Amino acid sequence: MNDFYIEEKVTLKKLSEIIKINEIEFVRKTFLKGISLKKNEILNFETAKTLCKDLFNINILKKNSFEFETKLFNNNFYISIIGNVNSGKTTLLDFIFKTNISSKEFGKITQFVTVFELLFYNKKIFFFDLPGHKLFNKIIKTYVNISTIIFLIVSIDNDINKEYENIINIIEKNDINLIICINKIDKKTIEKIYLKNLKTFKISSKNGYGVKNLICQSLESFKFFKDFNNLYDGIIVNSYIKNGIFYTTLFLFKNTLKKNDFIYFSNEKIQLKNLYVHNTEKDKIISPCIFKTKSIIFPPDFFFGKNKNTLNKNSNNIYKENYFHFNNYYVKSSNHTIALSILDYYQSLKSNDKIKMSVSLGDFNETDLNYCINFKCKIILISLNLNYSILKKINENNLFYKKFNLISDLIDYFVSLYKLDKIELITSKIIVKNTFPCGKNKKIAGCCVYEGCLNLNNTIKIFKELKLVFQGKINSIRIKEKIVDKVEAGNECGILIKNFNDIEIGMKIISINYVNK
Template sequence: MNEIYINEVVKIVELCSIINIPIIDFIKKLFFKGIIIKKHDFLNFEFTKKICKEIFNIEVKKKHIKETVLQQGTDLTNNVFISITGNVNNGKTSFIEFVTKKKILDNELGHITQTVLTYNIEFCNKNLFFFDLPGHQLFNEVIKICIYHSDIIIYIISIDEDIDYKKINELVNISKNRNSILIICLNKCDKKKINNKYNFKNQFFISAKTGFNIKKVIKKVILLFNTLKKKIDFTLPGVGIIINQINKEINISTLFIYKGIVKTGFYLCFKNQNVYIDNLYFNNKKVDCVISPAIFEIKETILPIDIFFEIKKEVFSIENKIEIKKNLNKKINFYLMVYSHSIACSIYNYYCNLKFDNINILKILIGLPKENDFNYCKNFNCMLILIGFNKNINKNVFKEFNTVFEFTEFINKNYKCNLEEIIIGKLIIKNIFPHSKNNKIAGCKVIFGKINILNKIKIYNNTKILFEGYITTIKKKDIFIKEVFLNEDCGIQIKNFNNYEIGNIIISYILKNVKNI
């Protein structure tokens, strides 16, 4: 009897390759045993062991994963994680270009960083990992998370611009709370005469363009990191964040594990789904296990548009999309396909913080559109938009944008987004009257402003919002009216709401355009 070794969970495609049987033959043999499977399904160890013994006369044994990546030649205690942050065009990417001797900006559309990228160099027996972070406020959520999990924060300020002391104080507080170290680099000193008005702790005057003082900064990074005495954390479950995900010819995801370990055969558990890990790459080498803290890659596995994950042993579905809204009655439906995970997260946060009443983003996906994406847009009357790719990819695309900023400006300008709530009036429910078998009328009094039947309303119980919607009828002395004014009594009915309580407050409001972000 032949023997094979597999992980706790195995793909059918991988199993067929190991036992050297065509996939179609494998599926047929199980079908005749009353078992229906598909080629992309996963099988657990016990089930695989049983069917291989009964049908193929093969003994299946569990693969014992080596617990270490230290054999790869990297001492993980020497891994230093450095966030390079600052405002747009202050020299963050130029700083990394000088350190890594790589041309980075030429590959960024609009010559603006829109994607969190990682770069690695060895210096003074340390493995330095740089997070090149975007500078625009649309990426604030992603920026804060990367900074929060870094050992060293390098904040780059252009001496041509005013100093944001509020931002510096925020970074100082993060470094204190997270046992990390803040270094402030005052850039572009080759263009302007240096004066003595700056007095920050761990301060350097640099020129990212010429490389002036950058080597001194890196040496200071090493010295300060040695004072932190960072230790390897083997605690389970492991915890980490997605750094980036790009889908070109294949999907490549870059992840950072800052606690515990991750192995093939484990699962990345996100907020709404879990993803099976069938491959790991560390320092461009395929491995079975990665020990924190470390940056690693997963290939040909689509991750959700999320940031945090835990590492567990669970089984769930795999997707690469956010389905944000399913209300197809909106006037305009958008279907977005973006270049990277960072762009997807920034758009999602932007969309969730908008106040609007006439647009609907149905999906955000990473990668270029395929035939099924065009069919979806056609069937559900969606406008397909590409963000972060080269222009003129496909004539069926409604709009293409080089940068996420171009997209948000387009939305703000053309679709009355970024609206502000203006309260027009308030009602208090004084009585509740039965109206029909399933409906009630709320007897109300206007305590502020006026109420118009066309305006939107929110119903509050103390500070908790119970419902948002519209008034269907307003009655005053058995007469249907459209408006009711301060201190007047009326009876109202609200569309799709019937759970009135005495004392509830009803706020009537309109949405008004404010200045774009």
């Protein structure tokens, strides 16, 4: 018998959708029981639970039915949530903590680290919600290395068997306790999944199916074996600007901190003039603890320590001096995760002689402006807004200025402008002339190739009214029921696209190859 989760109150129509019963059938069966209901009728939890049990033998649970213990135990668990973009990582934590972060993320993409804390069956657990985009690989690897358990979220929309080899590689390269979470099972029924020697759970981050069982069994399965606390005292989690004030969230692994204490990074020390826990100012905090500071600008670095010598001994000195060289581009962001990832990208370029870049945190102020004027820097802002007076001075001094909301857009800008690493080569241009159903929830795009040659192995970009709506791969190409590998200009064909079913007549498609410079 399946379990379904609902809120305290739900409409009959919504309840029918959740339990996958036709609403007309639901109304008919209740009528035969002598109960008259309308599809927009609001049902409380107990009524919905009784009706579903009596009429359809379906078990209904409250969506907020987690019962967390409040007694603190000695052992702490650190769980990193990893997975591809749109796999449902943030939605899972939204369900557990009753938040709504996923709906507020720009472009529905996680671009910063968030840490959550809870007490669950006498265990204190810290969850790290990590970005999914490959541009954040260094961020992800850092948190994986300090975590007790890793939840790898895999969407049911993906080919699970093809993911298996990648998962094995992750385990072999990292000494980690990995649990595979097959997510979005509320969307469709799947056969039993068996991944050899891997712990696998089927869950739905949307309605909460299997989530409590996942957490309980995870904590019972593994012992707390990571001993990273002897290396560092803490890590910067994220940063942001709110109402004109710059906030930074930090995570203290060990030791205690007092107001006005200094903490040490790779190349500088910062004084903690204020400490906030749950928005309450504190004079002292004890580890493990998530805390915030305000109006303090930290360097784009990962770890910090109370003792300067200890930190320097264990620091990897990831960022060399020349990466802070102010020449050409002056990049500023309020997001600590984005700043680190840009530095990592800049460092990883095979040839960066065309770009000199400085990356810093905080709001763009008069000091930043004066520096850019003196050194003729090009200004790049990520998720920041300029006030009118500074924008006016930028225009008066003829300074280059550009703003981005997504780090991927900034990287694409640099790649396209400077042809970094690889060149994107357009191999064909296509227009969608018709669409045809193909199996459950799939569509074939009836297309005409009007320029170049389309190849099955090409990456494709799909545009709707000049806006990019999808980039991915082709599943298959057919010409008059015959499967082919390529289509020359002037021919029509049917294209089945991987992981994209919202194809529409009139959309334009280009196929591309990436070639080395």
